[in-house]
Each structure stands twice: as C-alpha cells, then as structure tokens.
Amino acid sequence: xxxxxxKLNNQDNLTxxxxxxxxxxLVLFVMFQVYTIAPDYFTKLAIIITGIVIxxxxxxxxxxxxxxxxxxxxxxxTAEL
Numbered sequence: 068x069x070x071x072x073x074k075l076n077n078q079d080n081l082t083x084x085x086x087x088x089x090x091x092x093l094v095l096f097v098m099f100q101v102y103t104i105a106p107d108y109f110t111k112l113a114i115i116i117t118g119i120v121i122x123x124x125x126x127x128x129x130x131x132x133x134x135x136x137x138x139x140x141x142x143x144x145t146a147e148l
C-alpha cells in the first residue's frame with residue numbers, strides 16, 4: 068500500500084513540475100515576443116512586472132499544492148485506492 072501511495076505521489080509531483088516548467092517557458096516566451104514590439108520604456112516595464120507576477124503566482128500555487136499533497140498524502144491516496 069505504501070509503495071502505491073509513494074508511486075502516485077511521485078507521479079503527481081512530476082506532473083506538477085512539468086506543468087510549472089511549461090508555464091514558465093510560455094510566460095518567458097510571450098514576454099520576450101511582446102517586449103520586442105513594445106513601443107516605449109514604461110510598456111516594457113509593465114510587461115516585465117506582469118510576467119514576474121504571473122510566474123510568482125504560478126510558482127506559489129504549485130508549491131502550495133505540492134506541500135498539501137506531501138502533508139496529506141495518506142488521506143488523499145488511500146481514498147483514491
């Protein structure tokens with residue numbers, strides 16, 4: 068039972084890390100593309116700040132989910148099995 072729980076936990080952790088990585092890559096790509104066509108300094112600054120905020124919220128929410136899963140993995144995965 069513990070083996071299955073750990074396997075499911077590892078799969079969920081990997082999935083979350085993949086999604087966060089894709090989020091970061093996409094946000095950085097879009098930031099770069101929009102930054103190159105921005106007309107002035109303040110628009111470029113707004114783009115950078117917005118990208119940083121999006122990344123911060125994405126990372127913090129993923130970290131919260133990972134901590135919740137780690138803290139409650141017995142309850143979460145025994146109900147699933």
